[in-house]
Amino acid sequence: MPLLLEVKELEKVFIKKTGSMFKRKKTDVYAVNNISFSIRKGEILGIIGESGCGKTTTIRMIMRLMKESNGDIIFNGKNLCASSDSEITKIRKDMQMIFQDPYDTLNPGMRIVDILMEPLNVHESSLSREGKYKKVKEITEAIELIPAEDYLQRYPHQLSGGQRQRIAIARSVILRPSFIAADEPTSMLDVSVRAGILNLLLDLRDKFGLTMLLITHDLSTASYMCNRIAVMYQGSIVEIGSTQQIINSPKHPYTKALVSVVKDLNHFIKNREKMILDGEVDSTKRASGCIFVSRCPNQEHICHSKLPIMETLSENHSVACHFHQSFHENLSQEMEHLST
Ligand SMILES: Nc1ncnc2c1ncn2[C@@H]1O[C@H](COP(=O)(O)OP(=O)(O)OP(=O)(O)O)[C@@H](O)[C@H]1O
Ligand SMILES: [Mg+2]
Structure with missing residues (x-):
């Protein structure tokens, strides 16, 4: 390779x-x-x-x-x-990074959907809101938070430590x-x-x-x-x-x-x-x-x-x-x- x-x-x-x-x-x-x-x-x-x-x-x-x-x-x-x-x-x-403490890296004032949307807003700004939401939903399912809708409207503090790290991982791979x-x-x-x-x-x-x-x-x-x-x-x-x-x-x-x-x-x-x-x-x-x-x-x-x-x-x-x-x-x- x-x-x-x-x-x-x-x-x-x-x-x-x-x-x-x-x-x-x-x-x-x-x-x-x-x-x-x-x-x-x-x-x-x-x-x-x-x-x-x-x-x-x-x-x-x-x-x-x-x-x-x-x-x-x-x-x-x-x-x-x-x-x-x-x-x-x-x-x-x-090239993306996953940090040790997901709590430090997820903005506590933002809903999960917006946290995951952020990289798309920066790097794929031409995509429609629906297109971005589709990607956010797909990635949330890929990190095994299913059904995605149950998690996307929450804030980081409403998730467990493991779930927060999953979101941090989702954000890094989206x-x-x-x-x-x-x-x-x-x-x-x-x-x-x-x-x-x-x-x-x-x-x-x-x-x-x-x-x-x-x-x-x-x-x-x-x-x-x-x-x-x-x-x-x-x-x-x-x-x-x-x-x-x-x-x-x-x-x-x-x-x-x-x-x-x-x-x-x-x-x-x-x-x-x-x-x-x-x-x-x-x-x-x-x-x-x-x-x-x-x-x-x-x-x-x-x-x-x-x-x-x-x-x-x-x-x-x-x-x-x-x-x-x-x-x-x-x-x-x-x-x-x-x-x-
Ligand atoms: N900003 C800094 N200013 C001065 N020294 C630093 C700074 N950052 C790290 N160091 C020093 O550099 C060395 C390596 O630190 P580093 O954080 O890379 O280690 P690490 O292997 O990640 O340790 P840990 O397992 O505790 O996370 C240590 O001696 C540390 O004190
Ligand atoms: Mg270290």
């Missing part, structure tokens, strides 16, 4: 102000640090990683809600980083985009409705031929949904591979730690315990050695002084670790030990 999205050497550095009023200090936060990946048409790529590793910053740059510090984002052959605002407005019809970026679309929802939303996204992918970028901190959600998974740690991608490769044959010690705490990947809708590794992520230091060194149980001298580069292991599978081969046999046991 041809590529729909290519992210090349993307970086975001924030300036964080710290200190007292009299002794101001500026620190660079390397939120996203030289990441590259691509998504093929029809594919779902997951990005997983713990809080603060740069997932939302990545998605916001791709969706042009934030400017990059460096790098390129090529969508359908067009470099978004070199596109004008008016070009981006046109492209936006074809213009039939080719690409959807979803930032933790189920993490604010009740556990009981999460599976329904994930299955809806899979159905819509099939129905509308969507390509997706899915951000989650939950490996079981990623394994259920995604064709490929990129594992992010402290602003960098440390491993990327097919879902099978990541789950069955993880090579980076951090990926191994993630996999080891997810005891039963089939029960993806259950609440997961947080991964337990010593130490914390610190994005203010630009590492000279491996970014994972402070938490890695198998570190050697070289890990402190040399940044491992991404190494291609097989088709689709790459990892950034000096010792991905030598210790991979016994590491899972150690990680198991670390996470209990």
Whole structure:
């Protein structure tokens, strides 16, 4: 399949102000640090990683809600980083985003029918009101709020959290985009409705031929949904591979730690315990050695002084670790030990 999205050497550095009023200090936060990946048409790529590793910053740059510090984002052959605002407005019809909290993104003063009508008013203004209403009704049925008339006159607060997220999804697909970026679309929802939303996204992918970028901190959600998974740690991608490769044959010690705490990947809708590794992520230091060194149980001298580069292991599978081969046999046991 041809590529729909290519992210090349993307970086975001924030300036964080710290200190007292009299002794101001500026620190660079390397939120996203030289990441590259691509998504093929029809594919779902997951990005997983713990809080603060740069997932939302990545998605916001791709969706042009934030400017990059460096790098390129090529969508359908067009470099978004070199596109004008008016070009981006046109492209936006074809790339839409689903946010974590539907309550934040649906205008509480508008009825559902008007919320869904809004993108059509902007991008398909020549369509008659009846034509737009027909599309609104169709999409409401596609997101399984049936009969649509029962929901369209309501306000967001008159819907449950899951129903609100369905409306947010409907709004993002009503213009039939080719690409959807979803930032933790189920993490604010009740556990009981999460599976329904994930299955809806899979159905819509099939129905509308969507390509997706899915951000989650939950490996079981990623394994259920995604064709490929990129594992992010402290602003960098440390491993990327097919879902099978990541789950069955993880090579980076951090990926191994993630996999080891997810005891039963089939029960993806259950609440997961947080991964337990010593130490914390610190994005203010630009590492000279491996970014994972402070938490890695198998570190050697070289890990402190040399940044491992991404190494291609097989088709689709790459990892950034000096010792991905030598210790991979016994590491899972150690990680198991670390996470209990
Ligand atoms: N506007 C900002 N100004 C300064 N620092 C920021 C800003 N936005 C994000 N950061 C920092 O960038 C890093 C990455 O943040 P980001 O929100 O992308 O992480 P995340 O992986 O989405 O985390 P979470 O899982 O908690 O949503 C963090 O250290 C965060 O504090
Ligand atoms: Mg986030």
